[in-house]
Amino acid sequence: MSSRDQGDRSGNDITPVGVSASTRPKSFIDVVSIIEGYFLAEKDGNSLPSNLLTLKGKIIISEVGFKGAAVSGIISILLTPFCVGVLQKCIPIFGSYEFTLFDEAFAMALTISFALGYGLIIATIGKYYIGNLSKRAINWLMMGLSAACALKIVIAFVLYNMLYVLVLDPHRTARFLLKFRPHVSYGTLDRIYTILMEFKPILLTSANFVILTTLLMICVPWIFIYFSSRRTKKLIKREEMWK
Amino acid sequence: MNELNTLFDGIQCTNILDYLNPLRYISHDQYMIIMKNLFNTILQGFWSKLLASASLFLAFFFGVYRQRIGAGISLYFLAIIIAYGGGLAKTLFGI
Numbered sequence: 001m002s003s004r005d006q007g008d009r010s011g012n013d014i015t016p017v018g019v020s021a022s023t024r025p026k027s028f029i030d031v032v033s034i035i036e037g038y039f040l041a042e043k044d045g046n047s048l049p050s051n052l053l054t055l056k057g058k059i060i061i062s063e064v065g066f067k068g069a070a071v072s073g074i075i076s077i078l079l080t081p082f083c084v085g086v087l088q089k090c091i092p093i094f095g096s097y098e099f100t101l102f103d104e105a106f107a108m109a110l111t112i113s114f115a116l117g118y119g120l121i122i123a124t125i126g127k128y129y130i131g132n133l134s135k136r137a138i139n140w141l142m143m144g145l146s147a148a149c150a151l152k153i154v155i156a157f158v159l160y161n162m163l164y165v166l167v168l169d170p171h172r173t174a175r176f177l178l179k180f181r182p183h184v185s186y187g188t189l190d191r192i193y194t195i196l197m198e199f200k201p202i203l204l205t206s207a208n209f210v211i212l213t214t215l216l217m218i219c220v221p222w223i224f225i226y227f228s229s230r231r232t233k234k235l236i237k238r239e240e241m242w243k
Numbered sequence: 244m245n246e247l248n249t250l251f252d253g254i255q256c257t258n259i260l261d262y263l264n265p266l267r268y269i270s271h272d273q274y275m276i277i278m279k280n281l282f283n284t285i286l287q288g289f290w291s292k293l294l295a296s297a298s299l300f301l302a303f304f305f306g307v308y309r310q311r312i313g314a315g316i317s318l319y320f321l322a323i324i325i326a327y328g329g330g331l332a333k334t335l336f337g338i
Binding site: 103120 | 286288291306323332333
């Protein structure tokens with residue numbers, strides 16, 4: 001056996017780390033390193049046993065995707081009405097009611113950037129979307145993310161519509177505000193009432209706007225994963241040609 | 244003796260804290276004007292737009308490119324505060 005063959009064989013001796021309770025991934029970075037391990041082991045055409053990724057491992061990986069998307073979902077649910085309010089010229093941005101194109105674009109960017117940023121972070125694992133096991137791990141991660149996104153759409157839709165129909169009902173809001181009458185002046189209460197009533201229609205637009213940002217969060221990682229995996233495949237082929 | 248020491252320390256501390264009190268050097272009205280100007284500069288107009296844009300850009304740079312997620316999230320929240328803080332301060336406190 002030549003020394004080169006020996007070197008190749010030793011290069012393939014990579015033991016991927018399975019997802020067990022002792023190495024339970026807590027953050028996205030932990031999941032990346034696990035997938036990276038699978039990728040390095042499978043890179044040279046080695047096939048790993050499919051049961052290396054156990055049911056528990058799949059659930060743990062999807063849990064990480066779910067958690068990240070859930071945090072992003074909460075932020076997007078809180079910020080969307082503000083963005084729509086700026087676009088409909090009801091809520092001030094940079095302390096001004098004179099809205100420029102920059103202001104509107106910035107409000108939009110601010111709302112979608114968390115989902116976009118998280119999508120881009122997830123997309124960095126796209127280059128490992130090659131082997132059977134790494135593909136399965138990434139699919140499970142994305143499944144967790146998609147489940148959280150679906151839940152986010154439902155929660156946002158229910159929450160905004162509930163606020164519109166039940167909480168911000170004109171009579172109910174007026175009755176509630178009048179409870180503060182002995183402590184707060186009528187003028188202030190009237191101003192708060194007007195602001196709340198102006199804010200009300202924004203909630204309905206926000207419910208649909210959330211769907212748009214969620215689609216972005218699901219589509220961006222898949223697009224990047226597709227292109228970067230193609231690039232990695234090309235690089236691997238080129239490496240094999242030069243061997 | 245211990246009581247005397249405590250009293251002495253207390254007096255010293257009060258003096259040092261007095262030096263840190265800005266109202267020792269300027270009047271309350273002047274201080275309010277300075278703070279109002281500071282808030283107006285940071286939360287409204289050109290500088291607020293520049294600061295918020297820089298924060299959002301740095302949030303992407305640190306969060307996505309450098310993968311320092313904590314720094315990315317902090318800068319993202321800073322951008323939110325600068326963008327909407329001005330309107331909020333105006334509505335709530337009339338600044």
